[in-house]
Amino acid sequence: MRINRLWIRLDSGMTVVSVSRKDIQYMQLCLAASQIFSTCGKRQYSAVLVDELGHVVGMGYNGGPSGFTHCKDGGCPRLLENSPNGSSYENCFSIHAEANAFLHSDYSSKPTKLYVNGPPCFSCAKLICNSTIKDVFYLADENYLDWPKIQVFFNSKNIQCWDLTKWLHQN
Numbered sequence: 001m002r003i004n005r006l007w008i009r010l011d012s013g014m015t016v017v018s019v020s021r022k023d024i025q026y027m028q029l030c031l032a033a034s035q036i037f038s039t040c041g042k043r044q045y046s047a048v049l050v051d052e053l054g055h056v057v058g059m060g061y062n063g064g065p066s067g068f069t070h071c072k073d074g075g076c077p078r079l080l081e082n083s084p085n086g087s088s089y090e091n092c093f094s095i096h097a098e099a100n101a102f103l104h105s106d107y108s109s110k111p112t113k114l115y116v117n118g119p120p121c122f123s124c125a126k127l128i129c130n131s132t133i134k135d136v137f138y139l140a141d142e143n144y145l146d147w148p149k150i151q152v153f154f155n156s157k158n159i160q161c162w163d164l165t166k167w168l169h170q171n
Contacts, residue, residue: 019167022054023115023137027164029056030097030117039063039070040094041079045118047097049111049133058105062097085143089121098124102131113137119147129157137162 030046038044038061049058069075077083077091095103098120105111110132119138120128128136136154140163141147151161 026115037061041072041076045097047101047116049101050113051109052112057109058101060097060100096124119144125150135160140165
């Protein structure tokens with residue numbers, strides 16, 4: 001018999017929080033895929049959609065639309081304007097990893113978990129809230145100042161946010 005939950009700890013509110021071996025593996029998949037596929041010149045992200053049975057039903061990475069110059073090859077206004085990380089994404093034409101995961105998924109399988117190796121931006125949060133996602137697993141980014149507002153937005157839809165940063169580094 002295999003143990004499904006690996007780590008159990010108490011968070012600051014004394015609530016039991018557990019993270020499964022699969023949660024860590026899906027995040028490792030995001031990290032690897034982002035390095036292989038992302039064409040962004042600033043940050044490399046990948047997202048994985050998982051259904052309630054634990055099957056991967058979609059994946060995406062960040063990069064420009066088909067037919068555009070890749071961001072890392074000089075096609076990125078954010079890179080050219082030296083926009084700070086975590087600032088407004090209004091000058092970003094890249095399709096974010098989460099959006100690409102939804103675009104390239106078997107959405108009829110009703111994904112319930114999303115894994116992404118960074119915190120979702122507000123535009124992606126709106127897509128997530130309009131989906132069947134119940135849990136968002138991410139890696140924290142101290143420079144992303146909008147994250148607290150996005151967490152409140154997710155909480156209003158009863159979407160749980162799981163920061164796997166510490167869990168990943170324990171593994």
